[in-house]
Amino acid sequence: MHHARSLARAPRVPEPARVARWAALAAGGVVALWLLVLNFGALGAVAWRAAGLSALGPADWAALRFTVVQALWSAGLSLLLAIPVARALARRRFPGRNVLITLLGAPFILPTLVAVLGLLAVFGRSGLVNQGLEALGFARFNIYGLHGVVLAHVFYNLPLATRILLQGWGAIPSERFRLAASLGFGPGAQFRQLEWPMLRELAPGAFLVIFLICLTSFSVALTLGGGPRATTVELAIYQAFRFDHDMGRAAALALMQFGLCALAAMFAWRLTLPSSLGGGLDRPVERFDRGGWGGRALDGSVIVLAALFLLTPLAMIAARGLPHVAGLPVEVWQAAGRSLIVALGATALSMAFALALAHAILALRGAGAAALEGLGLAALAASPLVIGTGLFVLMLPVVNPRDWALVVTMLVNAGMALPFALRLILPGLREVVATQGRLAASLGLHGRARLMIVTLPRLRRPLGFAAGLTAALSMGDLGVIMLFAEREGATLPMQLYRLMTAYRQDDAAGAALVLLGTSLALFWGFDRWGRGRAAA
Amino acid sequence: MRVLIFPAMAAIGLSAAQADMPVLTVLAPDYFGSSWGPGPAIKDGFEARCGCTLDYRTGDVLPRLTLEGARLQADAVIGLNTDMTLRARETGLFAPHGQDLGALELPIDWQDEVFLPFNWGYTAWVYDTTRLDEAPRNFEELRARDDITLIWQDPRSSGSGLALMLWVDQIYGEAAEELWADLSARTVTVTAGWSESYGLFTDGEADMVLSYTTSPAYHIVAEEDETKAAAIFDEGHYFMAEVAGVLAGAAEPGLAQEFMAYILSQEFQEMIAYANWSYPSALPREDWPEAMRDLPLPETALFLDEKEAEARRGAALEHWRAGMTR
Numbered sequence: 001m002h003h004a005r006s007l008a009r010a011p012r013v014p015e016p017a018r019v020a021r022w023a024a025l026a027a028g029g030v031v032a033l034w035l036l037v038l039n040f041g042a043l044g045a046v047a048w049r050a051a052g053l054s055a056l057g058p059a060d061w062a063a064l065r066f067t068v069v070q071a072l073w074s075a076g077l078s079l080l081l082a083i084p085v086a087r088a089l090a091r092r093r094f095p096g097r098n099v100l101i102t103l104l105g106a107p108f109i110l111p112t113l114v115a116v117l118g119l120l121a122v123f124g125r126s127g128l129v130n131q132g133l134e135a136l137g138f139a140r141f142n143i144y145g146l147h148g149v150v151l152a153h154v155f156y157n158l159p160l161a162t163r164i165l166l167q168g169w170g171a172i173p174s175e176r177f178r179l180a181a182s183l184g185f186g187p188g189a190q191f192r193q194l195e196w197p198m199l200r201e202l203a204p205g206a207f208l209v210i211f212l213i214c215l216t217s218f219s220v221a222l223t224l225g226g227g228p229r230a231t232t233v234e235l236a237i238y239q240a241f242r243f244d245h246d247m248g249r250a251a252a253l254a255l256m257q258f259g260l261c262a263l264a265a266m267f268a269w270r271l272t273l274p275s276s277l278g279g280g281l282d283r284p285v286e287r288f289d290r291g292g293w294g295g296r297a298l299d300g301s302v303i304v305l306a307a308l309f310l311l312t313p314l315a316m317i318a319a320r321g322l323p324h325v326a327g328l329p330v331e332v333w334q335a336a337g338r339s340l341i342v343a344l345g346a347t348a349l350s351m352a353f354a355l356a357l358a359h360a361i362l363a364l365r366g367a368g369a370a371a372l373e374g375l376g377l378a379a380l381a382a383s384p385l386v387i388g389t390g391l392f393v394l395m396l397p398v399v400n401p402r403d404w405a406l407v408v409t410m411l412v413n414a415g416m417a418l419p420f421a422l423r424l425i426l427p428g429l430r431e432v433v434a435t436q437g438r439l440a441a442s443l444g445l446h447g448r449a450r451l452m453i454v455t456l457p458r459l460r461r462p463l464g465f466a467a468g469l470t471a472a473l474s475m476g477d478l479g480v481i482m483l484f485a486e487r488e489g490a491t492l493p494m495q496l497y498r499l500m501t502a503y504r505q506d507d508a509a510g511a512a513l514v515l516l517g518t519s520l521a522l523f524w525g526f527d528r529w530g531r532g533r534a535a536a
Numbered sequence: 537m538r539v540l541i542f543p544a545m546a547a548i549g550l551s552a553a554q555a556d557m558p559v560l561t562v563l564a565p566d567y568f569g570s571s572w573g574p575g576p577a578i579k580d581g582f583e584a585r586c587g588c589t590l591d592y593r594t595g596d597v598l599p600r601l602t603l604e605g606a607r608l609q610a611d612a613v614i615g616l617n618t619d620m621t622l623r624a625r626e627t628g629l630f631a632p633h634g635q636d637l638g639a640l641e642l643p644i645d646w647q648d649e650v651f652l653p654f655n656w657g658y659t660a661w662v663y664d665t666t667r668l669d670e671a672p673r674n675f676e677e678l679r680a681r682d683d684i685t686l687i688w689q690d691p692r693s694s695g696s697g698l699a700l701m702l703w704v705d706q707i708y709g710e711a712a713e714e715l716w717a718d719l720s721a722r723t724v725t726v727t728a729g730w731s732e733s734y735g736l737f738t739d740g741e742a743d744m745v746l747s748y749t750t751s752p753a754y755h756i757v758a759e760e761d762e763t764k765a766a767a768i769f770d771e772g773h774y775f776m777a778e779v780a781g782v783l784a785g786a787a788e789p790g791l792a793q794e795f796m797a798y799i800l801s802q803e804f805q806e807m808i809a810y811a812n813w814s815y816p817s818a819l820p821r822e823d824w825p826e827a828m829r830d831l832p833l834p835e836t837a838l839f840l841d842e843k844e845a846e847a848r849r850g851a852a853l854e855h856w857r858a859g860m861t862r
Contacts, residue, residue, distance in 0.1 A: 049603075059857065113731070113732060113735075116732065117735055117736070117739065120736060120739070120741055121739060124736075124739070124741050125685065125724060125740075125741055125742070126739070126740040126741060144724060144725050218728065219727070219728045219729075219732065222690060222725075222726065222727065222728050223725050223726075223727045223728070223732060223736075224725070225725075226723070226724070226725045226726070227690075227720065227723055227725060227726040227860055227861075228690070228726065228856075228857055228860045228861055229860070229861050235690075235692065235693065235728070238692070238693050238728075239692040239693065241599075242692070242693060243691070243692045243693070243698075243849075243853075245602075245623060329571060329572075331570075331571050389599065389603070392599075392603055393603060396603065396604065396607065402593070402595075490566075490570070494566065495570075497566075497567075497731060498566065498567050498570040498571075498572055498573070499572060500731035500734070500735060501567040501570075501572075501573075501730070501731055502567065502570070502572035502573060503734070503751075503754045503755075503758070503813065504572060505734075505735060505738050508735070
């Protein structure tokens with residue numbers, strides 16, 4: 001980044017480099033504009049409709065307290081548990097490893113309703129765990145409460161944290177491990193010298209992302225929290241809209257959520273230390289850090305425990321849905337096709353957004369770059385209800401929002417997935433600029449040529465992962481479409497809700513499995529492309 | 537955009553709506569218009585007699601009414617709940633439905649010139665008879681039964697949850713907080729919507745779920761499962777109705793009125809019970825479909841009209857919150 005900046009400011013900058021810089025800034029600017037509309041324009045529109053913000057009551061502050069406490073626990077625990085899991089996965093090679101890594105990512109992309117039912121089939125009152133405990137003569141275990149909320153959020157976010165850290169481990173050049181091995185580093189020294197700096201760079205960002213995801217949790221928190229004690233800010237927003245019909249309070253609460261987001265982002269940046277080791281030669285990763293039998297047993301049990309925790313609920317969803325897939329009504333398959341189109345469109349948009357924004361961030365200095373990066377993250381703290389309502393209000397005077405339901409859904413999903421995509425792509429791009437920037441500049445590679453020859457091939461892994469995440473998240477998203485969509489425009493999650501509303505629990509279970517399968521297939525396909533031939 | 541993506545579907549839609557055939561546009565909740573909701577049967581029935589096309593415009597009805605206001609391109613609305621009628625009325629978008637209310641067969645007196653009920657129901661605790669031998673017969677028995685677990689919906693996010701809150705408020709008034717505190721101990725969890733609750737109940741997560749007295753009919757008719765029952769409380773049940781209305785800005789006011797008349801017709805009334813799993817609004821009980829007629833029916837209806845409900849909501853929610861978080 002420093003090289004790019006000094007190059008741009010040097011008196012004799014080659015013309016193509018300047019053009020490339022301006023192109024990056026322009027593209028980034030367009031994306032930033034959309035994000036501003038999405039996050040703050042929509043909020044502003046809601047506040048405007050309400051003719052101002054309303055004051056918050058004591059219950060709102062209680063909701064804020066609970067929201068922050070559960071999000072801190074959830075993010076902290078997800079990250080803490082992800083470290084041994086990611087480390088174990090990075091160090092071991094075994095048959096089925098790639099499939100396992102894909103499957104372990106699945107909880108993160110499940111629609112909340114499906115995830116909750118799967119999780120409770122394992123940890124609920126009549127779930128597997130309690131059946132086991134009862135059979136062994138132990139007392140039942142009660143999932144509902146703050147610990148249940150945290151458990152659900154860890155179930156959701158451990159996969160994300162694991163994958164972010166796994167990328168970190170994969171990004172440590174193999175030469176360094178070889179060097180460490182030849183210098184006779186023990187596990188402790190190796191952790192301090194190689195792995196800890198990587199964690200210092202990635203962990204704060206991962207913590208922030210998960211903290212923000214948990215901040216906007218609503219249905220999961222309420223259901224696993226066991227009732228109104230588990231009221232989050234997002235539920236308070238919902239209540240303001242639906243129960244109190246007070247859009248001003250909804251806007252005030254949404255603003256508070258953004259404030260929290262900004263605060264958390266500031267903390268995360270203060271904690272982030274950029275890693276400062278040199279680049280490698282892109283050699284296939286060959287591990288010199290596998291340790292002896294003890295390490296192998298430890299890693300093995302960590303992987304097995306994580307797999308049990310993350311995969312059993314998925315297996316329950318699959319077992320419940322499988323007998324009903326064949327008999328699913330044709331509307332479910334049509335909706336699946338529609339969701340697929342939305343997901344692919346959102347993915348293409350989101351990747352373009354993320355690349356443009358990341359290039360613009362690197363082309364800018366200090367405060368400007370930080371502001372852009374913050375904007376890229378802001379969507380995490382945005383309330384889907386506020387965004388949906390706000391966009392609706394903004395569009396009404398201009399076009400008929402219903403005619404644009406699928407496009408809006410694509411654009412919104414792209415914006416909502418951008419925080420993840422940016423988080424994944426930005427460090428990679430920084431690394432490319434730091435390690436290959438001088439060489440590329442000296443070879444006169446700029447603009448499109450540099451993007452195609454130098455940047456994209458090196459970003460393939462984070463791009464593939466980010467695309468997989470976006471596609472899968474978009475597939476399962478219910479968010480804004482509920483307000484916009486017409487009958488014929490239903491997405492798969494909408495059909496799932498309709499089936500449940502019509503008492504059709506069996507069909508709903510089948511549809512949930514279709515949703516899970518499609519999301520996973522999308523995720524796997526993109527991720528697989530990203531990992532290419534390299535053993536991740 | 538849909539036209540771009542699904543040209544074939546759009547083409548079919550166009551050919552069905554012939555150029556000179558008038559179109560009645562009806563705003564309805566999303567579930568209502570779906571293939572598994574009552575919408576398709578109503579559409580078929582009405583189109584057979586009106587010489588027109590009935591198009592549903594679906595979505596969140598109340599937000600759509602308040603946000604779109606006079607720009608709303610629809611002739612009628614169907615599927616509003618009794619807990620939304622006040623807000624809907626306040627938009628000023630509605631015209632009188634013009635129907636004689638004498639045909640209604642409701643447990644409460646209904647004199648509303650704007651909103652016409654098409655079906656109704658009672659909230660109730662539904663249970664599985666294979667898991668629960670003897671159901672409580674009122675809230676006092678329920679609060680005393682520490683062997684029973686409950687799942688229900690949050691009054692802040694769900695219409696049925698709101699009905700439960702007003703139900704308890706009607707019976708207990710200022711003493712509601714105590715009851716909520718006791719029920720809190722029986723409560724497994726409270727969910728945002730009805731679907732989550734009912735899904736968890738059928739998965740065996742609790743003994744009783746807050747649903748409707750008509751819920752068992754679905755299991756009997758569609759699944760031939762007679763193990764689900766609603767606990768009938770002797771102190772009465774909270775009444776809920778779903779209503780329809782005519783929009784003042786209707787492009788087809790005549791058709792909209794005709795649609796209101798169709799709602800009260802024998803055909804509509806006989807079909808709605810199984811199409812929407814609730815009681816028909818203008819049919820005496822002896823004419824209800826068999827499974828619905830044979831279900832036990834509460835003797836007393838508790839109901840707050842929209843103004844009374846509005847006046848009680850704030851206080852009732854405070855009792856609820858205080859009792860549940862004690």
